[in-house]
Amino acid sequence: MALLSTWWFLAGWLVLTIPSLVILIRDLRSKNAHLMSLMKVVWALTVVYSGPVGLAVYWLTGRKEISDDGIWRRGARSVAHCYSGCGMGEIIGVTVAVGVIAAPTWGVALITFTLAFTFGILLTVGPMMQEGTKFRPALKDALIAETPSIVVMEAVAIGSDILISGDATIGEPLFWSALIVSLSFGLLAAYPVNVMLIRFGIKEGMMDPRMTGD
Template identity: 40%
Template sequence: MQHEAHAPHDHTDHQAHHTGHHADTGKATWSTAARATLHCLTGCAIGEVLGMVVGTALGWGAAPTMALAIALAFAFGYALTLRGILSAGIAFRAAFKVALAADTLSITVMEIVDNGIMTLWPGAMDAHLDEPLFWTALALSLGVAFALTVPVNKWMIGRGKGHAVVHRYHH
């Protein structure tokens, strides 16, 4: 990342500029954590649904379908974060490292919870895509995953980790 030379400025002004940026203050609100988690949930949900559709369409069993869904959840989660970072002019390699740092724990928690519920819900993994059981179980599992991941993201953002890293590139 290249930095342009700036005219000297008053550090008080610099501090005022950063007031409210959670990554800089070390403070994380529940609202900020929920927005970061919703971003993660979006990528996870896209990957989960696509993986389930593809695995079901190809007649795969539960294990390979779940593996594909998990891989796609990570891919889409990282891709959504990458899109925002790359648009800030960051080189791909650096942006990819930021996306990994920002999303890995969040996506991991979300996937463990989501897939754990889907696996434990009787009949959910055997349900076809045209059955309400599948969609009910998936919606509930993603909702629970969201609820359990928000505190993880709040903790990470409060320590300057996770999506706090991404927000450094938004100003």
């Protein structure tokens, strides 16, 4: 906890995250430009949120260079997709709830979960509507497919964020360190949930990166 309370932790995280993002962008441009635009955004956000952890998920599951595909890789791509939207909602939610509203703990949790859930669902509904699905059936399918993953992800992420950060304010390094760590905790916690959702046919999982194209 002492390390998380220092600016050195955040500086070290940036030292790892910025090169990870550069590596991702270079690989997407030079070797995996064929990936769908949405997945490029998903991978970029995943690396922004989780640095080298996000890059490792991409490298092992999201490139055309993977040797084969299976439920474990599909689950990783699926949780990354969920994570990209939820993470955005969580960052905005925690920042607004603590830094702007100065909400109590229960308010921070409620605001953050609401925004994370909304962003996560919208990131699924939007592409479905672009493909021609009407709003209501798209929303229904998204709620069925994504709710278990989002609930587990955000329960772990928000819970650990509140536990680690305590009463830290937006101007303290612990606030940001706790947010960074909690985001990755949520990603890891939701991974087996996505694997099971795919295994039982509730989610299809993201397409094999070797077979996608713009």
